[in-house]
Every structure is written in C-alpha cells, then in structure tokens.
Amino acid sequence: MGAPALSVDADGDLIARYLGGEELAAAELVRRHASALARFIAAHGAPEDELEDLTQETLFKAFRALGTFRGGASFRTWLLAIGGNVLKDRRRRWRRDQVVALTPDIRDPSGDPGLEAEAGWTAERLEQGVAKLARLQREVFLMRAQQGLGYDEIASGLGISEGAARVHYHHAVKRLKAWIA
Amino acid sequence: MDRMNEGMPPEIGTAWKALEARASERAARVDVERVTARVLERLRREGAVEPRLRWMSPAVLRAAAAVVVLVAAAAVVRVATERSGQAARLPVGIPAMDSLSSHQLEAVLQAAGEVAPAADTVAPAASGGSLDDLTEAQLETLLASMNGAEG
Numbered sequence A: 001m002g003a004p005a006l007s008v009d010a011d012g013d014l015i016a017r018y019l020g021g022e023e024l025a026a027a028e029l030v031r032r033h034a035s036a037l038a039r040f041i042a043a044h045g046a047p048e049d050e051l052e053d054l055t056q057e058t059l060f061k062a063f064r065a066l067g068t069f070r071g072g073a074s075f076r077t078w079l080l081a082i083g084g085n086v087l088k089d090r091r092r093r094w095r096r097d098q099v100v101a102l103t104p105d106i107r108d109p110s111g112d113p114g115l116e117a118e119a120g121w122t123a124e125r126l127e128q129g130v131a132k133l134a135r136l137q138r139e140v141f142l143m144r145a146q147q148g149l150g151y152d153e154i155a156s157g158l159g160i161s162e163g164a165a166r167v168h169y170h171h172a173v174k175r176l177k178a179w180i181a
Numbered sequence B: 001m002d003r004m005n006e007g008m009p010p011e012i013g014t015a016w017k018a019l020e021a022r023a024s025e026r027a028a029r030v031d032v033e034r035v036t037a038r039v040l041e042r043l044r045r046e047g048a049v050e051p052r053l054r055w056m057s058p059a060v061l062r063a064a065a066a067v068v069v070l071v072a073a074a075a076v077v078r079v080a081t082e083r084s085g086q087a088a089r090l091p092v093g094i095p096a097m098d099s100l101s102s103h104q105l106e107a108v109l110q111a112a113g114e115v116a117p118a119a120d121t122v123a124p125a126a127s128g129g130s131l132d133d134l135t136e137a138q139l140e141t142l143l144a145s146m147n148g149a150e151g
Helices: A002-019 A022-044 A048-064 A075-109 A118-132 A136-146 A149-156 A164-181 B008-028 B032-046 B060-099 B104-121 B134-150
Strands: none
Touching: A002 A022, A002 A075, A022 A048, A022 A075, A022 A136, A022 A164, A022 B032, A048 A075, A048 B032, A075 A136, A075 A149, A118 A136, A118 A164, A118 B008, A136 A149, A149 A164, A149 B060, A164 B008, B032 B134
C-alpha cells in the first residue's frame, strides 16, 4: 500500500513544481506516464500510426488543464480519463476509416478462425469487442484489467460511483465473453 | 493482486493476455522522449494554461453570462431611447428650419450641442456631440434645410 501512495505524492510534487513554472517537472511526468498511457490507448484499438500523436495530445491537454486537477484520483488515472476523452473525439474518424476493414468480420463473425492461430484470432476478436463496448464500459474495463486500478480509483477518475464502476466492468466482461464466443 | 482475473472468464483472460501483449508491443514503439519534447514544445507555443474562461465553474460562467446580457440590454435600451429622442426632435424641428436664417440655425445647433451632452451622461461632453449622433440621412436633411434657408 505504501508504494502507490509514495508514487502519488511524487506526482503531486512534480505537478506543484510544474505549476510553479518548472518545465522539467512536466518532462519527468511525461516520461513517467507516457508508456502506460500509450498502452491504454493502444488497447482501445487506436491505429498504430496515431498512437504517438494521441499520447502526445492527451498529455498536452492534461498539462494545460493541470490547474483543475484536484487529486481525487491519482495523476495516472486522471490522465487515462483525459485519454478516454481524446479517444472519443478521434473515434468518429476511426469509425469512418475502419468501416471497410472491419466489415467482413462484422458481417461474418463465425468466419473460419482456423486460418489464423487461435490466440491471435481471439485477441483480434477481443480488440474488436473492446472497441465496440460502450465508452464507460471500455474505460472501466481497461483501467481495471490493464492498469490494475481499484474500483474506487476508477470511480474517482471517471467521476462515477464505485458501484457504477463495478457494474460497468462486469457488463464489459459479459459482452466481451459473448463477442468472442 | 491480479485484478485482471477477477470475474473474468478464462477464455477472455487468455485473449486479453494476447491483446495486452499486442498493445504493449505497439506502445513500446512510441518514442517517449519525442513525445516529451513535442508536449513541452506545444506548451511553450500554445500556452501552458488553458484560457481561463474554459475552466471557470458553470456557476461563474452563468453569472458572467447574466452580466453580459444585462449590459447588452442596457446598451440596447440606451440606443433605442436616444434614437427615439432624436426621431422626436428632428421631424418636428426640420420643417421649421426652412424659415430660419443661418444665424438662427447656428443658434439652434449651438443649443442642441448644449442639450445633448446633458442627456448622455456617459459620452464625454463635446460641442458637436449631438451632431455626431445623427445619421447620415439626418445630417443631409439638416444641411439641405440650412442651404435652403440661406438661399
């Protein structure tokens, strides 16, 4: 329990230093969280060629809004929530671009999976399933399954109740299970 | 604690591991140092803080909007009042000007110049203040009246 608290405090110090005008503190925060953020965004099904740009965009927006960070959730969780908003804005474009690529699978979900390795196929199906989840279900699922966050932390980051976070997670798992079945 | 497996069926757990491995692989190609440099560069270029207005609370924004509406309404009422005042003065005054001499007209204009600033407590007092408030058409009418009186 001690390690996460220390980590949050350290982020808090860096945030205070950045808000005090120390640019290097921002650089340290980016180095500390960019990889996890990129993984979170990648698991949403973001195209690889946009991954770096999305990571950068999320961090930029976060630093510009840093004055509103109240510390209810950790900086990492807050950052992921902003990443979710950035992804929401981009999703329209992906939907438009991915229509052609995804159509064969969507039309024929029982296509011959034997042509691909089972693990690769299910991972691909799961990625599609994650992308098809309702936004809050997707974010809660990824925050918990990928980032290992507790429901209380997820709830603070997304501005929902802990019970709602729990429900979203279980609905997400249920839908994903049905999707890859 | 492995939260990933909590309530997650094994078939999803297996697929999830594969998906997570792919996500990690993609994320590993993100150049963190380049991202850092670009974020800092954008913060320098576009400003480190979002414009204040965007981060005001809804209550403050509502109050600010109410003030703007009140000020705008007051301005509209003032302009409408001034225009109606001019509209009432000019049509009555202009026909009578035909019969005035140039000296009498100057006296009328001087009087108008003295009265108008008193009606407008905001605008700085100026000798030609009331004339500035007239529209182009009203000024032309007034000048035509003056020419007619002199001719």
